[in-house]
Each structure stands twice: as structure tokens, then as C-alpha cells.
Amino acid sequence: MKFVDEAKIFVRGGHGGAGAVSFRREKFIPKGGPDGGNGGKGGDVILCASSSHHTLLDLKYQQHHFAKNGGHGSGNNRTGPSAENLTVVVPPGTLVKDFATGEILADLAAVGQTFVAARGGIGGKGNAHFKTSTHQTPRFAQEGMEGEERTLLLELKLLADVGLVGFPNAGKSTLISRISAARPKVADYPFTTLVPHLGVVQYKDSPSFVVADIPGLIAGASAGLGMGISFLRHVERTAVLVHLIDIAEETRTDAWKNFTAINKELAGFNPQLLDKPQIVCLNKIDLPFVREKLKKTVAQFSKKGIMLHPFSAATGEGVPEILQKIATVLNQAKNDDHE
Numbered sequence: 001m002k003f004v005d006e007a008k009i010f011v012r013g014g015h016g017g018a019g020a021v022s023f024r025r026e027k028f029i030p031k032g033g034p035d036g037g038n039g040g041k042g043g044d045v046i047l048c049a050s051s052s053h054h055t056l057l058d059l060k061y062q063q064h065h066f067a068k069n070g071g072h073g074s075g076n077n078r079t080g081p082s083a084e085n086l087t088v089v090v091p092p093g094t095l096v097k098d099f100a101t102g103e104i105l106a107d108l109a110a111v112g113q114t115f116v117a118a119r120g121g122i123g124g125k126g127n128a129h130f131k132t133s134t135h136q137t138p139r140f141a142q143e144g145m146e147g148e149e150r151t152l153l154l155e156l157k158l159l160a161d162v163g164l165v166g167f168p169n170a171g172k173s174t175l176i177s178r179i180s181a182a183r184p185k186v187a188d189y190p191f192t193t194l195v196p197h198l199g200v201v202q203y204k205d206s207p208s209f210v211v212a213d214i215p216g217l218i219a220g221a222s223a224g225l226g227m228g229i230s231f232l233r234h235v236e237r238t239a240v241l242v243h244l245i246d247i248a249e250e251t252r253t254d255a256w257k258n259f260t261a262i263n264k265e266l267a268g269f270n271p272q273l274l275d276k277p278q279i280v281c282l283n284k285i286d287l288p289f290v291r292e293k294l295k296k297t298v299a300q301f302s303k304k305g306i307m308l309h310p311f312s313a314a315t316g317e318g319v320p321e322i323l324q325k326i327a328t329v330l331n332q333a334k335n336d337d338h339e
Contacts, residue, residue, distance in 0.1 A: 013147025014042025042120025043067030
């Protein structure tokens with residue numbers, strides 16, 4: 001299934017039904033007076049977060065959502081029926097914005113959360129409503145009010161505890177396939193991963209956590225280069241970032257430059273991303289070239305006050321230590337939230 005994390009939709013609430021102009025006409029009851037009923041309310045358009053949806057693909061191809069109109073009033077003081085609400089299902093983690101202004105209207109982060117995107121109009125009053133002692137035969141009624149309408153921009157931000165970030169081909173897909181049941185495409189060329197993947201990880205007795213494999217960033221991603229800008233939003237909800245560094249490629253043999261380049265892109269997209277805890281990992285230590293530079297590289301990061309976790313996503317060496325570190329950081333984050 002194609003992964004779609006952005007969609008533009010137009011929503012419109014139903015119009016309220018018109019009030020009725022009617023007079024009571026019964027045998028032996030002359031001049032029965034006005035008895036026109038009110039119109040019914042138009043339906044609302046409601047966005048609802050549901051676990052049945054994982055992308056915005058459906059809304060990409062169905063962009064117009066109109067609720068039904070309310071029924072018209074009728075004689076004998078009968079009110080027109082109110083229209084049913086129209087529910088539009090979105091995946092959890094959907095951010096709702098006004099397309100014209102960019103204002104955030106709702107953040108449907110949890111399953112079951114709803115947002116009334118467009119309210120239906122109220123029904124018009126029938127002529128019975130306008131009867132007075134001085135005006136006993138009103139021959140007019142109200143039209144129903146029009147429903148609200150607006151254009152919305154929906155953005156999906158994946159709900160994950162851990163975000164894997166790094167340059168293309170750093171081993172993110174291999175790692176997530178090793179620690180979870182997720183099976184993203186793995187190959188020895190850059191940009192193998194074209195869409196984010198989620199994997200659920202269970203490590204020892206720690207609570208399970210969700211890991212998101214974010215497609216590879218490149219220098220300039222925050223300015224729109226490469227694919228990174230399309231997926232950087234998915235790391236905004238994570239509690240911890242796992243930063244994978246690869247020095248096996250000849251074009252990026254300097255681990256520190258690798259590390260600072262990715263963080264520059266994160267800061268360029270949203271400076272608050274740098275406030276998240278980062279677990280910095282050096283991948284591919286199974287390769288002789290990386291193994292030779294391991295001690296020197298660990299010392300380089302240690303001087304900067306950063307603990308570097310060496311591992312191999314291919315062989316599994318060092319992976320348990322990383323999982324233990326993730327579990328510890330997540331547990332600490334939960335305790336901080338409760339305080």
C-alpha cells in the first residue's frame with residue numbers, strides 16, 4: 001500500500017432545512033392559524049482518528065466531503081428531520097490545519113479523538129414561530145442556514161516512541177528488521193527506504209515500544225532537498241532519537257561530520273528536535289575498515305561528552321546494549337512526565 005502522509009480536503013456541513021409556510025385547514029375549524037414547522041439541522045462533518053487507517057491515501061483521492069442537508073419543515077407543526085453527521089476516518093497522529101492560514105485546528109493523536117471540521121446549518125423557523133397577537137397570519141418562514149465550509153490540510157505524523165535517523169544506507173532498515181517484525185526493503189544502495197516503517201519491539205521485561213524507520217536524510221533536507229523534508233515531521237512525536245552513523249562509505253568517513261550534518265538538518269526543520277534525547281550509534285563494526293577506526297571514533301565522541309554505541313545491524317553485535325539503552329531512556333522519559 002502506498003504511504004501518503006499529507007492530503008488536502010474540502011469539507012462542507014449540510015444546509016439547514018427551510019421552515020414551512022402552512023395554515024391549519026380542518027372541517028369545523030375555520031381560520032385555524034399558521035402551523036408551519038421548523039426545518040431540520042444540517043449534518044456536521046466530523047474527523048475521527050481510527051486504528052483502521054494507517055495513511056491518508058483514501059483522502060488523497062476523495063477530497064470533497066459534504067454532509068447531507070436537513071429536511072424541510074411541514075404543516076401540522078412538523079419539524080424537518082435533522083441530517084446525519086458525516087464521519088471522515090483518519091489515522092491516529094493526524095494534524096488538521098486550515099489550508100489558507102496554516103492555523104492548527106486539531107491534533108488527533110489518539111484513537112477515538114474527533115474534531116468537528118464543518119458544522120451543519122440550523123434549520124429555518126416555520127411561520128408558526130412568527131405568530132403574534134398582532135400578526136396572526138404570517139405568510140413567511142425562514143430559509144435554513146448554510147453549513148460551514150473550509151479547505152483543510154491534513155498532515156500525518158507517525159506515533160512512535162523511537163525515531164531512527166541517519167544518512168541513506170546507514171542501516172536503519174536492517175536494524176528495524178532485526179529488532180522487530182517489520183520487514184522493510186534492504187539493499188546496498190542509498191534511498192532503499194522510500195516510506196517510513198513502524199516496528200514494535202519487545203525487549204526483556206521492559207514495556208514494548210514502537211520504532212519508526214525514517215527514510216535517509218541528506219545535507220539540505222530541511223531546505224527541501226532529497227526526501228528528508230517529506231518525512232522529518234515523523235520524528236516530531238518521538239520520545240527519543242537513535243542516530244545511526246556509517247563511516248564505511250568512503251564519501252563520509254568522518255563520523256563527527258556525519259553526526260553534526262544530520263543534527264543540522266533536524267534543527268533546520270524544527271529546533272526542538274535537538275532537545276530530544278539522542279542515542280548515538282556507530283553501525284557496521286563487522287567491517288574491517290570500521291573496526292580499525294572504532295577506538296579512535298569512540299574517543300572522538302567521548303571528548304565531546306557523547307557516548308557512542310558501536311554495533312552491527314547485520315550480525316547483531318552490540319544491538320542488545322542499544323535496546324537496553326532505549327528502554328532506560330524511555331522509562332526515564334515516562335517518569336519525568338509523571339512528575
